[in-house]
Amino acid sequence: MIYLRLAWEFVQIGLFAVGGGMATLPFLQRLGERTGWFDQQLITDMIAISESTPGPIGINMATFVGYNTAGVLGGIVATLAEILPSIIILVLVSKSLARFSSSRYVAYAFYGLRPAVTGLIAAAVVSVFRTAVLNIGLYQQTGLLPDLISLKYLLFFTIMLVSIRKYKKSPVLYIAIAAVAGIVLKF
Amino acid sequence: MAKELLGMYLLFFKMGMVTFGGGYAMLPILRREIVEKRAWLTDEQVIDFFAVSQTLPGIIASNVSVFIGYQRRKTPGAIAAALGVVTPSVIIITLIAALMQDFQYHPMVRHAFKAIAICVCALILSAVISMWKRGVKDWAGVVIAVAVFALAVFTQVSPVWLVLASAFAGVAMKRAGKGKA
Numbered sequence: 001m002i003y004l005r006l007a008w009e010f011v012q013i014g015l016f017a018v019g020g021g022m023a024t025l026p027f028l029q030r031l032g033e034r035t036g037w038f039d040q041q042l043i044t045d046m047i048a049i050s051e052s053t054p055g056p057i058g059i060n061m062a063t064f065v066g067y068n069t070a071g072v073l074g075g076i077v078a079t080l081a082e083i084l085p086s087i088i089i090l091v092l093v094s095k096s097l098a099r100f101s102s103s104r105y106v107a108y109a110f111y112g113l114r115p116a117v118t119g120l121i122a123a124a125v126v127s128v129f130r131t132a133v134l135n136i137g138l139y140q141q142t143g144l145l146p147d148l149i150s151l152k153y154l155l156f157f158t159i160m161l162v163s164i165r166k167y168k169k170s171p172v173l174y175i176a177i178a179a180v181a182g183i184v185l186k187f
Numbered sequence: 188m189a190k191e192l193l194g195m196y197l198l199f200f201k202m203g204m205v206t207f208g209g210g211y212a213m214l215p216i217l218r219r220e221i222v223e224k225r226a227w228l229t230d231e232q233v234i235d236f237f238a239v240s241q242t243l244p245g246i247i248a249s250n251v252s253v254f255i256g257y258q259r260r261k262t263p264g265a266i267a268a269a270l271g272v273v274t275p276s277v278i279i280i281t282l283i284a285a286l287m288q289d290f291q292y293h294p295m296v297r298h299a300f301k302a303i304a305i306c307v308c309a310l311i312l313s314a315v316i317s318m319w320k321r322g323v324k325d326w327a328g329v330v331i332a333v334a335v336f337a338l339a340v341f342t343q344v345s346p347v348w349l350v351l352a353s354a355f356a357g358v359a360m361k362r363a364g365k366g367k368a
Contacts, residue, residue: 045287056203056208059277
């Protein structure tokens with residue numbers, strides 16, 4: 001029963017992804033590798049669409065993956081399953097919110113969690129980089145190392161990164177620029 | 188009661204609809220609707236909800252919605268708010284994903300998405316740089332971040348274990364540090 005498995009996987013993601021939408025990315029990548037439901041290409045499409053459409057990015061990613069795994073109902077199941085654990089936890093915490101947020105142990109746990117989530121998302125960048133910037137397809141055909149690195153892609157990546165850091169505009173703007181550049185320059 | 192819950196659902200539907208991106212992207216619209224228009228909460232309370240939401244599992248936008256819904260109408264309010272904030276995503280993403288399946292092999296779409304993928308990679312790397320600056324404050328942090336990064340890249344270990352282990356490591360190190368001092 002695909003819907004039950006999907007629900008179970010997304011309940012786990014909702015329970016263990018701490019720190020917001022982007023923190024679910026490493027879990028989604030591992031889910032694809034483990035189950036074969038979707039590949040790395042779909043993951044990069046997923047991030048692109050989730051960043052550039054209305055709605056919180058974490059919710060958008062859950063719906064996108066769920067839809068591509070099991071259709072319309074799959075998207076609904078994945079999304080609801082992902083928010084279910086936090087609804088339960090938050091309702092429980094709400095009653096003693098002040099005590100929770102001033103707890104020493106919560107602060108201690110986050111002393112370890114913040115760097116860990118940074119490391120996890122950095123690892124996700126590596127696998128996105130492999131499919132997005134490196135020319136894996138051509139390299140696999142020819143086996144030649146120079147074919148792996150595309151100067152055009154690498155240059156575009158650098159320009160994007162520098163302008164994102166420098167101008168700090170909305171991601172939607174950068175994605176729109178990239179879409180136009182991709183069509184005009186035939187990426 | 189039912190009418191109020193429907194109102195709650197529609198309010199969060201509207202806010203989900205105009206939020207782009209993640210985390211604090213929802214803050215401006217939330218302030219306008221909840222603090223300025225309705226005076227349900229103060230500015231400080233909204234900021235507190237965001238701060239606590241980051242320290243809990245789940246998507247920040249839905250976490251904040253649950254807190255506000257609960258504050259107003261207990262558990263039914265929390266559920267109405269959470270469902271409201273995710274509904275626009277479900278509708279819009281389902282439509283786009285369905286369209287994508289028809290057009291994803293069109294050359295122009297592929298060219299656009301190839302470049303968008305590169306842009307997205309830069310966007311996430313930029314987010315990691317910001318997170319590093321905010322969250323990695325000392326050598327212990329560097330060690331944890333690098334260790335988790337290496338384990339995630341080179342092994343098949345589940346992120347679940349890495350998250351649990353680092354939370355315990357944080358508690359253990361802070362307690363040990365306190366003992367010495």
